[in-house]
Amino acid sequence: MKDQEAAPTINENAPLLGDNSSKEPAVGPVPKGGLIKDPHYKRNWFGFFLLGTINNLGYVMVNSAAQRICSEDFDQSAFLGLILWFNVGIGFVLRSINAFCLEKVAFKWRIIANATMMLVGLVGLAISKFIGFWFALLMVLLVGGSSNFGESVLLGYMKIYPPETVGGWSSGTGMAGVLGALLYLALAAAGLSNMVIFFIAAPFTLIYLWSYFLFIIEPPPAVPNPAPAASLSAPLPSAPAAIPPALDEPQDPYALPGQWKEGAQVVIAEGVAPTLAEPVDAPKPKVPGCARLWRALKGVLRLSIQLMLVYFFEYVASTGAADLAVSAKDRKCSPRWEVRNAYIVLSFCYQIGVFASRSSLKLLKVKWVEILTFLQMVNFVLFLCQDFFFFMDVWVMFPLMVYVGLLGGCSYVNTFFLILHSTSTLEEDKEMAVNLTALHITAGITVAAAFSLLMKNTFLIPTPFPGFTDDLLCSTCDKIDQIVKDTPLSEECRRCCKTSYQVVKAASAVMEVCQRCMKSFPEVQGFLSKHADKYHRLTTRDAPGAPPELILKDEQGRVIERVSITEWSIDNINEFLTAKLLQ
Numbered sequence: 001m002k003d004q005e006a007a008p009t010i011n012e013n014a015p016l017l018g019d020n021s022s023k024e025p026a027v028g029p030v031p032k033g034g035l036i037k038d039p040h041y042k043r044n045w046f047g048f049f050l051l052g053t054i055n056n057l058g059y060v061m062v063n064s065a066a067q068r069i070c071s072e073d074f075d076q077s078a079f080l081g082l083i084l085w086f087n088v089g090i091g092f093v094l095r096s097i098n099a100f101c102l103e104k105v106a107f108k109w110r111i112i113a114n115a116t117m118m119l120v121g122l123v124g125l126a127i128s129k130f131i132g133f134w135f136a137l138l139m140v141l142l143v144g145g146s147s148n149f150g151e152s153v154l155l156g157y158m159k160i161y162p163p164e165t166v167g168g169w170s171s172g173t174g175m176a177g178v179l180g181a182l183l184y185l186a187l188a189a190a191g192l193s194n195m196v197i198f199f200i201a202a203p204f205t206l207i208y209l210w211s212y213f214l215f216i217i218e219p220p221p222a223v224p225n226p227a228p229a230a231s232l233s234a235p236l237p238s239a240p241a242a243i244p245p246a247l248d249e250p251q252d253p254y255a256l257p258g259q260w261k262e263g264a265q266v267v268i269a270e271g272v273a274p275t276l277a278e279p280v281d282a283p284k285p286k287v288p289g290c291a292r293l294w295r296a297l298k299g300v301l302r303l304s305i306q307l308m309l310v311y312f313f314e315y316v317a318s319t320g321a322a323d324l325a326v327s328a329k330d331r332k333c334s335p336r337w338e339v340r341n342a343y344i345v346l347s348f349c350y351q352i353g354v355f356a357s358r359s360s361l362k363l364l365k366v367k368w369v370e371i372l373t374f375l376q377m378v379n380f381v382l383f384l385c386q387d388f389f390f391f392m393d394v395w396v397m398f399p400l401m402v403y404v405g406l407l408g409g410c411s412y413v414n415t416f417f418l419i420l421h422s423t424s425t426l427e428e429d430k431e432m433a434v435n436l437t438a439l440h441i442t443a444g445i446t447v448a449a450a451f452s453l454l455m456k457n458t459f460l461i462p463t464p465f466p467g468f469t470d471d472l473l474c475s476t477c478d479k480i481d482q483i484v485k486d487t488p489l490s491e492e493c494r495r496c497c498k499t500s501y502q503v504v505k506a507a508s509a510v511m512e513v514c515q516r517c518m519k520s521f522p523e524v525q526g527f528l529s530k531h532a533d534k535y536h537r538l539t540t541r542d543a544p545g546a547p548p549e550l551i552l553k554d555e556q557g558r559v560i561e562r563v564s565i566t567e568w569s570i571d572n573i574n575e576f577l578t579a580k581l582l583q
Helices: 039-074 077-089 092-102 109-131 134-159 162-189 195-203 204-215 289-325 330-334 341-359 370-389 394-421 426-455 473-485 488-499 515-520 522-530 570-580
Strands: 026-029 265-268 508-513 536-542 551-552 559-564
Touching: 026 039, 039 077, 039 109, 039 134, 039 162, 039 204, 039 289, 039 341, 077 092, 077 134, 077 289, 092 134, 092 370, 092 394, 109 134, 109 195, 109 204, 109 370, 134 394, 134 426, 162 195, 162 341, 162 394, 195 426, 204 426, 289 341, 289 370, 289 426, 341 394, 426 570, 508 515, 508 522, 515 522, 522 570, 551 570
Parallel strands: 508 536
Antiparallel strands: 026 265, 508 551, 551 559
């Protein structure tokens, strides 16, 4: 049954079958949620919750790990925006392929392809430190692509379920944010490397496949209500007649103009045949591809544009702006843990808000999503101002970031509910409409990633903390104390340099140097000629064209730290190796 691509379409405005023998007009309600009835609704709701959670889990963990991947694994902190861009970059292509090329491919094959892409991406990201930054970006592309492709496939698959089922999926994607951010935060706080963390995440792919193939159960195809036996013998005219609801009948607030309220009473005139206006099996004329595309797009264009804008505002605020929301000095040397780790905590707060709002469909439905877009734009402006002026404490930013997530999740779940709920979009167009809206999401995130990369390298270039860099060693603090004799400055320096030694000592070290470039690095050259011999666990390796680096490895030969020594003195190198290398 997983190969089922669409349920038969029924004319929802056709009168319901009823008893014509009564003297009073027969009255019957239009079933809630259209004609789709799911006897396994609760089970399927939870199944889509699991699918949504695992589908987005890797994507969220990559975003949470972005700062460590760039700064610690590869020393490429200026390219944080690239992680976000690669996490969504291929999504537009994959969503387009799913929307325009794979509509006839069974859902099960698309799910298997997506699970494979997810698994390869997570495992590849775990081992990327041994290969290079380019490979890490490629694996991020696969992880993000699987999230985008899976969302596009499964939202289209939900067309054969009641519209309320989207609440399970959206709640699951919200849980992915909370679980992914919390899991990464906990494992990173426990001292685990990115390699171990992504290996832990990889087996979730099996639960993803189990949820689709073994847990969720497709509802039976939609069928009209059966006619009572009494109506079969009554004399019936050849044409049906249906009277719309009375003018005082309350209308559906989520319906487009011209739609009847779901559950409205349909009045059937006495002695009139309650037949289907359009037989279920009647052949339908083929519509050219472009005409069908426009037919699906025009019904969701307003909602899609609003969702795209919301995603742009929230992704700039929660990633690019959040990374710069704390000054370089505080991020490096603040005595407060929550300030030094503000980016990870802000990511977690954002996901808390997303989860809460994506699980709120039964409590709150918003028809005018433009309100959410405007409020999100205000948050966007606030976080950009924070990057310039640093006027908010982190305990103000944390609840504000929860609010950013609340608005984003609310816009997401209500947009897809309105699309699946709409009776103005033909049943055969709903998968196309959902995929077109999902393409707008990817467009919003892609532009946000490009904007974040642009602002970090133009008008919001991070101001370096004078004298205190990631390569700061405590011997430098001693020299500051001797020469400047500034006690507060010296104390701040020592707070920063202490963090350099909070790691397990390495079993071996490799110094990579370009032999032809040694004259450009006299301190490194002096160390190799006069001091290197006393470190029997240290080896050198020629790296043509590369700046000098020290690579620390554990007993299994795995890289545990890589640092640039371009600006280091002989004393700096000696101090570093004495502190971190087993003697």
